[in-house]
Every structure is written in C-alpha cells, then in structure tokens.
Amino acid sequence: MATFLILAPFGSFALLMLFTSAATSLFATAALALGIVVWDVARGGSVKMLAAGSALLFAAIGCYVTLIDGNWSRTALHLAVDLGVLAIALLSLVIRSPFTLQYAREQVDAETMKLPGFLAANYVITWAWTFAFVLMLLADMLVMFVPGLPLWIGFAIAFAARNAALYFTRWYPQYRRAKYAAGQTPPLKS
Template identity: 45%
Template sequence: MNMLLAFSPFIAFVVIERTVGVSAGLAAGALVAAVLLARDFLSSGRHVKILEIGTFLLFGALTLYSFAYGASWSVAAVRLRVDAGLFLIVLASIALRQPFTLQYAREKVAPELWASPHFVRVNYAITSVWACAFAVMVAADLLMAYVSSVPHSVGIFITVIALYAAIKFTERYPQQQRAARQA
C-alpha cells in the first residue's frame, strides 16, 4: 500500500489539472510529493525513497518551468512529460541497482531477507514490470498528443490497463514466487 501511496502526487496532478489547470496540477503534484518526502524524513523507521525524490524533482521542475515560461501544454503533452519522467525515474532506480520497489518491500519483510538474491530478483522483476507499464503509458500519451484521429478514451483505456496490470503483478508475483520456493 505504501508503494501505491507514492503515486498520490500523480493522482493529485490529474485531479487538479482537470479542475483548475495544468500549472496548478503540477504544483499540486509537487506539494503532495514534498509532503511524502517530509513524512519519510521525519518519521522514525522510514526512509526517503528514490521514487519520492524523483517525483518531487519531476513535479518541481515542471512546475517551475510552467510558471516561469508560461508553458501552454495540452493535457496530453503534460501527461507525456510526467509519464516519461516517471519512466526515467524507474529506469534510473534499476541503473542505480536500487529498483524502486525494493525500498517499499524492505518495509514489509525482515531485515535478514533484504540481501537475499531471491528477494532482490523478485524486486527487479516487479520494477521491470512497472517500467513496462510506464513505457506503455508514454506510448499512449504520444498517441493522444500527436495522433488526433485517435480518441483520448483509447489512450486513457491503455493507461488504465497498464496500471492495473502492474498493480496486479505487484500483488501476485511475490506470493507466486514464495509458493514456488516452498514447493
């Protein structure tokens, strides 16, 4: 659940962007990301995570750019930037050998399992699935932004399916791997 909470800046962005506008949506995403960072920084037993740092930097930079240059992006163009940024954050976590799901998984398992090759492999797999989901979302955003003949509902449908698949994989894969190891 904590990992899903990490996506709350993106939810805040979508809600506010739809009701108030792009710049306000970006600012809302930055604000929620800052609150998550503060929560982890100030709480004992919690650690600041790569996804939360990256999300704050992403929304913060896009907000500053939007206000400084009066960016008049379409909704699809902003979502493309946000989703591409998220995709890059996830890829960076893999490149840094700290798949972003590892930090959330460590909050749920005993410390003696953290260095287990199996535990680390499971988290690389889950993070890779999220990277694929975000790549699909970027493709859907490109479709919505640059192919006017395709209804936005198609891009939204693709995005929802990609997120749903990643969430279900995240829920089921560790259990399947545990069962397979016990068998």
C-alpha cells in the same frame, strides 16, 4: 497503504488537471509528493527515489510551464510526467538500486532481505513497472500524435498498464513463495 501513497501524486495530478491550471496542478502535486516524503521520513522510513524524484519532477515541470512556456497541452504535460517517471525507473535500474527495493525493505524482515532472490525479485517488479510506464508514455503519445483518436483510449491504456503493474507487484512475491514451498527455488518477497 504504501501503494496508495506511491500513486497519490499521479492520481492527484490527473484529477487537478481536470479542474485547475497546469501550474496549479503541478505545484500542488509537487507539494503532495514532498509531503509524502516528509511523512514517510517522520514515521521512520527512508527517502524513496520514486517519491523524491516525483516531487522534483512535478516542481521542475511546474517551473518550466510558469517561467518559460505556459502553452503546453494537457496531453503534453501528461507525456512529460510519464517520461520523467520512466526516467526515474530506468535510473534506479542503471544505478543498481531498483526503486521498488526501498519500499520492499520496509515491509519484510531482515532474514528475507538477506536472501539472494530478494534483490532479483525487486529487479523483476521494477522492470514490470518500467514496462507499465512505457505503455503509459505510448498511450499519451497516441493521443497526442494520432488526430481523432478518442482521449478515453489513452486513459484506458494507462489505467490498464498501471493496474497490471499493481497486480503483478502483489502477485509475484506470492508466486515465488508458493514456488519455494514446492521446493523449486528460494523465496522472494518484495
């Protein structure tokens, strides 16, 4: 469920861009992201950097498109969103609070959070997502700057990058636990 909520704004943005205007897509997605933040807090969770940052990102781009320059292409909008999400991920690493840590803390017990490897695992997983965001950004740039490149190639790269990051997020903690069970390193959960 958490993964769905994390990715819902980005999926809704991509879907809405197929059927509505850029401004409508951006503001509706900002509202969805804000709704997820409110829902998460209402159920006792914390405000997550990625969710709140996404709400601000979509609203800011929506305001720019509405008030300043409404002539952005669909690819340019995706590029701006991907760049913004990459900035959020990098900022979380710079301030030494990987964005995955907020989600992980709500899914594990207190003892697991105290393990030294817990934070390290979240850095690894956040770097994996950051790499996926870089690939998504490069895919948008390819579509935007390489004339004649089929649009589906950009979508395929972005889809593969996102799914690889999802798989890694699920696999890595299990891998670390299995390695610990074999007596090699302390367990890591995310």
